[in-house]
Amino acid sequence: MFTTLLIANRGEIACRVAASAHRLGVRTVAVYSDADANSRHVAACDTAVHIGASEPRASYLRADVILDAAHRTGAQAIHPGYGFLSENEGFAQACADAGIIFVGPPVSAIAAMGSKSAAKTLMEKAGVPLVPGYHGDNQDPGFLQSQADIMGYPVLIKASAGGGGKGMRIVESSAAFGDALASCKREAASSFGDEKVLIERYLQKPRHIEIQVFADTQGNCLYLFERDCSVQRRHQKVIEEAPAPGMTAARRRAMGEAAVAAARAVGYVGAGTVEFIVEPDGCFYFMEMNTRLQVEHPVTEMITGHDLVEWQLRVAAGEALPVTQEQLSITGHAIEARIYAENPEKGFLPSIGTLTTLNFPPHAAFQNGDIRIDGGVRAGDTITPFYDPMIAKLIVRGADRDQARARMVQALGEIQGVGVQTNIAFLRRLMVDEAFASADLDTGLIDRQQDSLFPPAAPVPDSTLALAIAALLARQGLAQSAVKQNTVHVDPWAQADGWRINGSYRQVFSLLEHDALRDVHITRSGQAWTYTHNDQAQSFEWHTEALAPRQYRVRVRLDSSDASANVVLHGESVHVFADGVVQVLHVHDAVAHAQEDSNEHKGGLTAPMPGKIISISVRAGDKVKSGDALLVMEAMKMEHTIHAPSDGTVEELFFDVGDQVSDGAELIALTD
Template identity: 50%
Template sequence: MFTKILIANRGEIACRIIVTAQRLGIRTVALFSDADQEARHVAMADESFYLGGSAPSESYLNAELILNIAKQAGAQAIHPGYGFLSENAEFARQCEAAGIVFIGPGSAAIDAMGSKSAAKAIMAKAKVPLVPGYHGDDQTDATLLASAKDIGFPLLIKAAYGGGGKGMRIVEQASDLQDAINSARREASSSFGNNKLLIERYLRQPRHVEVQVFADTFGNTIYLSDRDCSIQRRHQKVVEEAPAPGLSDRLRAQMGEAAVAAAKAIDYVGAGTVEFLLDGDGSFYFMEMNTRLQVEHPVTEMVTGQDLVKWQLLVASGQPLPLAQDEVRIYGHAFEARIYAEDPLNHFLPASGKLNFLREPEQSQYVRIDSGIRENDVISNFYDPMIAKLIVWDESRPRALQRLIHALESYQICGVKHNIEFLANIAEHPAFAAADFSTDFIERYSESLIGTNNSEADLALAFAALYQILARKAHAKAQCINSSDPHSPWGQISGFRLNTPSLHHVALLNDQQQLQQLCLVEQQGNYVLPMAEQHWQLGGALKPELLLAEVNGHKSKIPVSQVGDDFTLFLASGSYHFTAVQHQVPEEQASHEDKLKAPMNGTVVTHLVNVGDSVSAGQGLLVMEAMKMEYTIEAPFDGTVSAFFFNAGELVTDGSVLLEVEPTSLSPEPQES
């Protein structure tokens, strides 16, 4: 077994690898960029080395520097995690040449699966079922267009060397084909350094089922468990589970055996995942093989009781697989939900900023959290915006699902936009509970999944008003205690009025920037809040990060996070954000021009029109990239492009005005002659 390994990655997966290495007594070497100098994985490792700038090309993709650091540190092996260099055959070759073990498959296997088109040819020889499509080397527009029309619509354009939904486009009709090819090429080139595309028949409502395989250097290859990854958005997985629900034992075995055949066809060694599309009639088709550990590997660990990172280290050090196929046992059911810094209400745009409040569910044999983020860490716009992976397990799917719902209710985050309520909406959806889903689940049920649950909005407002009054009184009391006259009546906040009830006025802005002006009547230490639907009888006290509230005779413990005038209440239905307004602020309406501003930090990719062009409302004007995904800035109205303020390749910050469009003036009315 190795005594020291270098981890060529960051964040959650680096922390995950360090945990297993520490259990095995292996010393770990971490790497960090400018953005990651204080990161959790750096703090956890035994030692760490500086790589360079925050951009991946200047740090985690610098293969030559990483190899030099490994030699300098005396590391015997490099674990690439996932992403970055994990499926880079040239990096694996460089490790082999340097005498450093690459903890993963050999470079030949990565090469074989690195090109989706070449992988299809190999799978065809191995008699693994394939979806009809074009996987050829001729990448001219004419060939791609002709092949697409032969395959028929709808079809799927995919980056031949890609993954994670990048460089992927669904095309419904011939008129959209050329634009989709151009866009997919750009994104594939930007994300993977190769713009080769393949085209396949698009199955409208398949499930995405993948199989975890493992192979050693002694010729042993097994499958551990299947996983269902059908809950996706823009081809990126959101919720995964193991085992895949609803599969017969026969179908499960057929898919497992096909996955093993795929691995054996390329003399695979280590951990790999063979991904299939499962049609409604039980037919399944090879999609791709990921030659690395997957983000969702924890659900397989939970149902098998095995540590897959440990297995990777054992195999890479020349030891046989710990289990034979007939020794693998699957027990219970597990879910994984990916918690991201993103805004579901704004087209899931990635979010960046300081995570100033973080309370995670309590971990146990039923609940596991894999994360590289701590409270007060900054979510950078340079990397994937994942905050954590929430993994739950129980003896059956319904019980595991209840664990997931409860854990999501217990997750508390402030400081950046996040998708926790979106995940909770998925977990609580009847179709998800019934395992009645396909890869279009989120699109199909978007209206009920995307949005805030406002079932407790009025109650949250009442809690917020009570919290404000109690916080004011606590602040005034603290000032009195620290003043020269602790008993001064001017330090009291009683709402006293001569011959009338004591009144307290509270002004709050909610998430929608709606101003709520409330008046509470104080009666014998409690408060009455009259609202349109009902009167609230309020009372309570404050504890650190907790509001002990009593509303109409019902006592509740409400977790609270406050930064400045902003505070968040965490209720069972979700989180409710408010800003205390000290002076009345008029409501502001976002102008049309706001749509011409950068919605996040990123890079301008290309201009779609020129200065002087006439454009129509909704027409694409400019493409920008953030966190390896493309976003199109559209015209908010009919007009003429008068200026671009950034050129292709330039960095832009959130809120920067990208271009200027002069609105089309109304035609003058004809004059009477």
């Protein structure tokens, strides 16, 4: 076993690799960009080396500076994680040329599977079923469109060198093909440096099932069963589980043996994933092979009891696989949920900002136990526009799927994140959704379950308003209502408890819930407090306990009804975490909002998030129709098209291609 390992990645995978390496007694080296100087993965490793600016192309995608860091620190091996350079044959070859072990497959295997088109040709020769499509070298837009027309719509355009949902577009008609192809090629070039694409028939109601394979240098190759990754948004996985619901032993064996055959066909070594698309009748087709460890590998670890990162390191050091195919078995059911900084209600747009609060279930463990967190950020860390906005992966295991799902619901309800938008509430709704609960899975589940997954917001109850107000009172210095305070005689002028020498104390709290304003009157007369909302008065008692700065454990009683919650104050926002749900209220300042309203510029289109302008389709003076594409932004490695909200004329463009813009920046002025 080598003694020093450099981890050429960031975030949760770098933390994950460091933990397994340390258990083997291997010293670890982190690399970091400007944006990651104080990141968790830097702290998790024994030493760290700065490799460049925040943009991935200036740091994590630079093989030369990573190899230089390995030489300077004496690293004998490099683990590429997943993403960035993990499937880059040039980097793997550079490691070999430098005499450094690349913890991954041989260069020849990466080359064979690195191109989706070439991989499909190879699999076709090996007799593995393929989805009908065009995988050739002719990239003329007119020719590609003719192939799509022959196949029939809908079709799927995919970046040949892609992965992770980048560079993929579903096209519903011939008229939409040209724009979709151009967008796909831009994203492919940006993410992978290769704009080549392939075209496939888009299957209706398919499932996405992948097989984990592993091979060593002694010729052993096996599969560690399957993962169902059907629940996706933007072609990126949201939920993964193992084993796949409804999988028969015969089909598992057939898919596993096909995956092993694919790995053997390219002389594979190390961890890899063979991905299949599966139709409702059980027919499966080869999609691609990812020549790296996958984000969702923990569910496989949970059901098999094996540390796959440790296997990677041992195989890279020349050791044989620790078990045979016959020795592997499945225990229980595991589910992984990817927790992202994003806003599901706004098309899953990534959210940028600082995580001021991040609390995980107190009983979560790294590897042992039935609830596990793999995370790359901590409270105080900033989610930047440069990288994928994943906060953490939550993985649970149960005796069966129902128990695993119940544990996931409970664990999601115990996570508290403040400072950015997150998808935690959405994930919890997904877990209890009827289609997911009954394992009616396919890649279109989120779209077809819109009504249940995105219900209209219901008015918050008085108990939630009271909990928020109790925390605000605590911030003012009142920890509990007067009736709960002790009777020790103290100077009344030193007490911030609402006491008045003659008369009653009164305070109005104006709280914004979405767009609705809630005015709540709190009064004290003698020792009694009263809560009044919508002209309904109730007796009010509360008690707060400070957990951390701006974080409280709160109990309230309205008349005879009790409620409790954890409440986090973030600026003028109040986050109430109760019964597994978070309600966000905002303290309304009428004067400040009046000033904002008076300064608002009408008729402009603003950036939904920080990003870079990569394409502009209009000029000043152009007339546009509602829905026309005006410009394209790139952020978090994804493209976002800004469309005209109505018919009008372009009055002014405020940015050029290549400009970096901030969230909310006005992009284009339109006149009706």
